[in-house]
Amino acid sequence: MTTIFGHVINGMESADGPRFDSVDPWTRTPWAEVALGGADEAGRAVKAARRAFDEGRWPRMGHAERGALLHRFADLIEEHTDELALADSRDMGKPVVAARAIDAPRTVWNIRFFADHARLATSEAYPMDSGHHAYTRYEPAGVVAAIAPWNFPMMLESWKFAPALAWGNTVVLKPAEHSPASATVMARLALEAGIPPGVLNVVHGYGPASVGEALTTDPRVDRITFTGESGTGRAITAAAARALTPVSLELGGKGANLVFADADLDTAVEWSIKAIFTNAGQVCLAGSRIYIERAIAEEFTARFVAAAEALIVGDPRDPSTQVGPLASETHWRKVCGYLDDPGGKVLTGGRGDGWVVRPTVVVDVPADAPLQREEVFGPVVTLTLFDTEAEAVGLANDSPYGLNAMVFTENLSRAHRVSAALRAGTVWTNCFFVRDLRAPFGGVGDSGWGREGGTFSREFFTEPKAVIMAVQESP
């Protein structure tokens, strides 16, 4: 029996029109059929979201009632962890164990966190000397278009819709065409949780001249939150400019990872391996440029290469697999293009069977080579040596991207000094991937516009309103 994932618009799932196949990147065969939308479906979803916002209860509910529904939604996602994890794994090839351990719990946490954050938030009051006082109301912005990538499907989709919903907005979610399934499952669960029809809509399709473009040019949309490639971010910003729709952009990265001679090498190797080979390197935050202080270069390199070679590459459904195939044939070809001409010496790795790239380590790559400057978005890392702290910071900052960086050192002053000097939205010291959802998340340069997380998400998904009152003097 064919597995089908439909659009979910105004509480109704439908896959009546044209469909496309979702191809499992491990078997390289279709595993599901997905409704293929276009401008019509996008328009219908925006209309439903508009009506649910303008006339429905969702934006008018108290935070406690809305929060309770969101927690119920999170409960259901928790109960459906296996189904959701398998859907993401089959769609884009990530090990199902990782989807269960990382993506699903993070999805649940995104929803619970923003439900509570909105319910517990305070707003500012401004006592004024002039016999007035002023305060801020954080009112929902309206209809939010959320456009997501395929690398952490449910997790990154929930990172967008959870704060939007918690602050009383309605949402049209467009998942990436390579990872559509979990979005439909989540929309079904939202309805089951009692979230009203039209509040969370899902439309499947492509970007340019399709659902994505229709959403970004629709004047009925009040906010666009996008995660994806920097080039797509530019196209979306240009499209959104026509209706002056505010855009939040979480874009590509080329994370620098600085390993100083005074680092704890066990910690540095363990996190550096995770930072580049988790999710087969298909991570915006990947530590794809490692800079090593010369004094420890030999030992670090030997241990890093041994750890890379020990990773188990293979079938994403096998519980022992740590690195699966790349998400699609197109993407695999793109990553292989870098391996054809790496610009340096490959110590280990290379193409595997099917759409697999084995964990690949390259040394002696010049600073201006594509492998050092472009986002590969695969399990490929460069190792480069440095002699001084200033040189390390200079190399790290020599990038159009600025999403994140890592520092490994046991010297506290150096940790603070280098963290301050790095041009990045997030710096991890002696760790990687740890998040506090209250902290700002986003990038500088080609890595994005704006920040999300905690109050930063509130700023984007609300219209802060100033209310100023005259206070009468006592008669």
Ligand code: NAD
């Ligand atoms: P992508 O830009 O190709 O696609 C992302 C989404 O945008 C998809 O849903 C796609 O259909 C849609 N889209 C494409 N063109 C569009 C257009 N013209 N108008 C509207 N929508 C359009 O990105 P991808 O390949 O799915 O994801 C990988 C990229 O995402 C990498 O660059 C990665 O670094 C980035 N990423 C960033 C973060 C972050 O938080 N900064 C997180 C994850 C991924």
